[in-house]
């Protein structure tokens with residue numbers, strides 16, 4: 001293992017862990033409202049997969065996406081300001097926790113609908129293929145998505161059209177409170193993708209090095225024209241599904257057993273025993289992440305709410321009508337669509 005790269009991956013996971021712990025704290029203090037789903041325990045998946053991508057690749061994720069956005073390059077400040085609902089957020093505070101989005105880093109959400117990101121990823125990959133670009137689109141989704149029609153439609157079209165997409169199923173065993181075996185006759189998820197003639201395999205999602213190795217192999221194959229690939233990343237969330245979840249569907253013993261394989265501890269121990277991480281380096285790494293998150297909180301706290309006059313902005317395009325005749329906004333001053341009276345259906 002390359003020591004510097006190992007420490008880099010460790011830092012990425014620690015950054016995500018600390019951001020998420022801060023989100024929980026800020027949510028409890030009512031600074032963040034709405035829904036909040038944290039990724040604690042699953043960090044190795046995003047860290048390993050995203051390490052294998054190039055900047056022009058595209059990433060699609062779910063509502064449990066703060067870590068993916070951060071590791072893709074969206075700043076912690078823009079993420080937290082978004083959750084506070086402020087203009088300084090990556091979506092001007094209009095999306096919130098579940099809808100982080102950033103065109104500059106090709107981070108296409110943040111999708112609240114289970115399996116909603118899959119057709120989007122297939123569309124992005126289709127666009128790349130038609131335009132002759134060698135980009136890869138990576139789509140993260142939970143194992144709960146395999147029960148949705150959109151999952152099967154997406155597998156089918158990606159395989160039929162041999163699209164450059166890597167599907168990454170984050171199998172954390174539970175879709176809210178429903179264990180996989182209670183909702184699926186076939187619980188081998190990689191096998192479902194194989195049924196669509198998609199190359200697929202399972203990876204230990206708690207081991208960031210295994211994740212990165214699997215992802216690099218899959219991304220290289222997709223980029224070189226090998227068609228869609230599928231990884232089932234076996235992982236576990238250490239916290240509740242969201243901030244409202246009494247967790248009656250799993251035992252404390254089960255959670256404790258999985259926590260023995262905390263992805264951060266696993267890599268830290270491996271680096272230490274190889275002589276690649278000193279106690280001082282570990283302290284420094286945590287302090288660096290803490291400083292980043294503290295600065296992000298400060299940035300979000302100083303944020304500003306969107307002015308009321310702006311609320312209808314972006315409802316209609318500001319580019320005018322495609323025939324060139326259009327008004328700048330397509331809406332009148334009151335925000336009503338042009339040509340429609342207020343209250344008209």
Ligand SMILES: Cc1ncc(C[n+]2csc(CCOP(=O)(O)OP(=O)(O)O)c2C)c(N)n1
Nearest residue numbers: 064112113114142143144145172174175176
């Ligand atoms: C189409 C749809 N159905 C139901 C829901 C409500 N819902 C939100 S999260 C969730 C569970 C999804 O679990 P999984 O896909 O395994 O992802 P995880 O939360 O475990 O990361 C459900 C059913 C939804 N958001 N979208």
